[in-house]
Amino acid sequence: xxxxxxxxxxxxxxxAAQQAGELPPFPTPAFEVxxxxxxxxxxxxxxxxxxxxxxxxxxxxxxxxxxxRHLPEETDRWVERVEIAGxxxxxxxxxxxxxxxxxxxxxxxxxxxxxxxxxxxKRVLIEFVSANPTGPLTLGHGRNAAIGDTLARLLNALGYxxxxxxxxxxxxxxxxxxxxxxxVLTRYRQLLGEHVEMPEDAYHGEYVMEIAHWIREQHxxxxxxxxxxxxxxxxxxxxxxxxxxxxxxxxxxxxxxxxRWFSEQSLYNSGAVERALQRLREQGFAYEAxxxxxxxxxxxxxxxxxxxxxxxxLPTYLASDVAYHLDKYERGYDLLINLWGADHHGYVxxxxxxxxxxxxxxxxxxxxxxxxxxxxxxxxxxxxxKRAGELITLREVMDEIGVDxxxxxxxxxxxxxxxxxxxDLAQEQSEKNPVFYVQYAHARICSIERVASEQGVPIPxxxxxxxxxxxxxxxxxxxxxxxxxxxxxxxxxxxxxxxRLTSYALEVARAFHGFYTxxxxxxxxTELTRARLLLVRATRxxxxxxxxxxxxxxxxxxxxxxxxx
RNA sequence: GCCCCCGUAGCUCAAUGGAUAGAGCAGCGGCCUUCUAAGCCGCCGGUUGUGGGUUCGAGUCCCGCCGGGGGCGCCA
Numbered sequence: 001x002x003x004x005x006x007x008x009x010x011x012x013x014x015x016a017a018q019q020a021g022e023l024p025p026f027p028t029p030a031f032e033v034x035x036x037x038x039x040x041x042x043x044x045x046x047x048x049x050x051x052x053x054x055x056x057x058x059x060x061x062x063x064x065x066x067x068x069r070h071l072p073e074e075t076d077r078w079v080e081r082v083e084i085a086g087x088x089x090x091x092x093x094x095x096x097x098x099x100x101x102x103x104x105x106x107x108x109x110x111x112x113x114x115x116x117x118x119x120x121x122k123r124v125l126i127e128f129v130s131a132n133p134t135g136p137l138t139l140g141h142g143r144n145a146a147i148g149d150t151l152a153r154l155l156n157a158l159g160y161x162x163x164x165x166x167x168x169x170x171x172x173x174x175x176x177x178x179x180x181x182x183x184v185l186t187r188y189r190q191l192l193g194e195h196v197e198m199p200e201d202a203y204h205g206e207y208v209m210e211i212a213h214w215i216r217e218q219h220x221x222x223x224x225x226x227x228x229x230x231x232x233x234x235x236x237x238x239x240x241x242x243x244x245x246x247x248x249x250x251x252x253x254x255x256x257x258x259x260r261w262f263s264e265q266s267l268y269n270s271g272a273v274e275r276a277l278q279r280l281r282e283q284g285f286a287y288e289a290x291x292x293x294x295x296x297x298x299x300x301x302x303x304x305x306x307x308x309x310x311x312x313x314l315p316t317y318l319a320s321d322v323a324y325h326l327d328k329y330e331r332g333y334d335l336l337i338n339l340w341g342a343d344h345h346g347y348v349x350x351x352x353x354x355x356x357x358x359x360x361x362x363x364x365x366x367x368x369x370x371x372x373x374x375x376x377x378x379x380x381x382x383x384x385x386k387r388a389g390e391l392i393t394l395r396e397v398m399d400e401i402g403v404d405x406x407x408x409x410x411x412x413x414x415x416x417x418x419x420x421x422x423x424d425l426a427q428e429q430s431e432k433n434p435v436f437y438v439q440y441a442h443a444r445i446c447s448i449e450r451v452a453s454e455q456g457v458p459i460p461x462x463x464x465x466x467x468x469x470x471x472x473x474x475x476x477x478x479x480x481x482x483x484x485x486x487x488x489x490x491x492x493x494x495x496x497x498x499x500r501l502t503s504y505a506l507e508v509a510r511a512f513h514g515f516y517t518x519x520x521x522x523x524x525x526t527e528l529t530r531a532r533l534l535l536v537r538a539t540r541x542x543x544x545x546x547x548x549x550x551x552x553x554x555x556x557x558x559x560x561x562x563x564x565x
Numbered sequence: 566g567c568c569c570c571c572g573u574a575g576c577u578c579a580a581u582g583g584a585u586a587g588a589g590c591a592g593c594g595g596c597c598u599u600c601u602a603a604g605c606c607g608c609c610g611g612u613u614g615u616g617g618g619u620u621c622g623a624g625u626c627c628c629g630c631c632g633g634g635g636g637c638g639c640c641a
């Protein structure tokens with residue numbers, strides 16, 4: 001909020017300097033307003049003069065002094081002094097009252113503090129998870145869900161109209177689906193005592209057997225009788241439905257709700273796939289060779305052309321995915337976001353090529369690739385047995401460490417960095433566990449407010465407190481952090497970097513714990529107590545809002561561990 | 566071989582082309598008659614893999630090399 005104000009002043013100063021003919025006219029370049037690393041450089045600083053120096057072909061410090069002369073008069077209300085330092089930084093030293101203004105602003109904004117309107121009127125579609133209905137959601141899908149959902153919450157906070165969509169890979173003719181159905185059918189027959197071998201590339205997971213059991217309970221012992229292809233279709237339908245329901249339940253329990261579940265098969269049923277292929281043919285980017293239909297993706301930088309329809313007449317996954325994306329583009333979003341696992345990154349070039357081939361702008365689609373997740377207990381890796389087809393499921397980990405801890409851990413690292421989750425650490429109740437560290441800060445604040453209430457000390461209104469009393473270094477440090485929140489939300493959203501939220505929340509918690517140790521809130525000094533109660537309330541709002549963006553709860557109470565035992 | 570991601574403190578990772586590269590963990594040393602010690606403070610720790618280049622300024626951008634991971638299917 002202060003950043004924005006200073007940004008505004010700088011833009012005014014530049015315009016004024018240009019008006020006066022002291023700087024050549026050109027549009028305002030991208031520049032930064034930041035909290036300097038060291039306090040000796042003031043409370044805020046901007047690099048505008050250095051950025052301008054390039055365009056104006058002038059010495060940065062000279063440009064800085066021109067800008068300084070043209071700062072608007074309003075500056076005096078907030079700023080103690082302005083200095084030009086280093087290579088051309090303009091440093092602002094704020095008057096003591098600014099800190100109180102920040103607290104006031106946060107309290108007035110409440111749960112809206114951190115929001116922005118920059119995305120107002122723009123529609124975003126974020127497609128994520130999009131798992132095959134051939135098994136339970138895995139640990140990796142959980143990372144996808146956590147990143148995607150948090151990104152959706154972030155963009156929503158920035159004013160975008162966001163839709164969450166899950167693409168169900170339920171194509172009836174897909175090789176995976178058929179393998180899966182055949183695996184279930186085989187297990188079912190084995191249950192009935194038949195000596196049948198599992199097929200090549202079968203799904204070996206324990207859950208396949210469970211589905212077979214379920215089918216036997218629901219549909220009896222004669223479900224596999226009849227014309228073979230019809231039987232397979234029947235099993236496919238049951239198994240798919242079951243898996244889909246389980247995935248939906250897992251996601252709901254994980255705190256993720258989709259606006260739309262989009263079926264791949266529906267694209268075949270409606271003729272959308274055929275239309276998309278037709279469009280590619282018309283544009284001249286689909287051709288027949290070796291009995292198959294190919295996408296000329298090399299025309300758009302892909303390494304090789306890709307098969308759309310196999311020689312056996314069955315379309316590939318790419319064919320329906322092209323139709324799906326055509327549908328998305330026709331729905332007219334301003335921005336499309338896809339979240340894919342690292343194992344799909346090779347697919348990006350052909351997807352974008354297909355979009356370009358159909359005449360749409362591939363840059364409107366942002367594909368985020370996230371890296372693998374590894375699980376540990378302490379330093380011991382938790383191995384998954386690939387041979388047995390058992391992957392670690394989202395459900396298992398969610399049940400073991402809880403939704404809050406898991407979501408927070410998923411967001412701890414940048415999406416393009418591999419992630420290690422330590423199950424022991426995630427459950428540890430200490431400052432080493434980042435999620436507890438943050439939640440504990442919130443609970444501590446609530447505890448202070450409870451004690452205040454018990455002592456008959458009310459939370460004052462803004463008019464009843466003198467916020468200018470908040471001058472202790474720990475108070476100022478905390479308030480600076482709180483003031484950064486809107487900027488953090490904007491950055492995390494626009495850079496598709498939800499992990500920034502965890503870093504930020506940890507910084508606020510650290511600043512609060514530091515304040516807590518040095519500054520007593522409830523004291524004999526009534527005036528100071530009132531001001532600090534408001535500061536603490538503002539901190540609570542920021543922590544709560546930050547956690548809410550991550551889908552993590554902000555508990556009001558975390559009981560102290562019983563140390564007598 | 567080609568493509569993508571990564572390489573920063575002993576370990577796990579931050580860092581929007583800006584000032585003296587920051588946290589946590591591990592290690593060492595301190596702090597509870599007071600609102601939750603589930604906390605705080607201090608010390609130790611770096612040639613940002615490497616060689617060039619662009620720039621007033623590079624962990625960040627470009628090129629080469631080395632190392633790790635992933636991908637390279639008429640699977641999804």
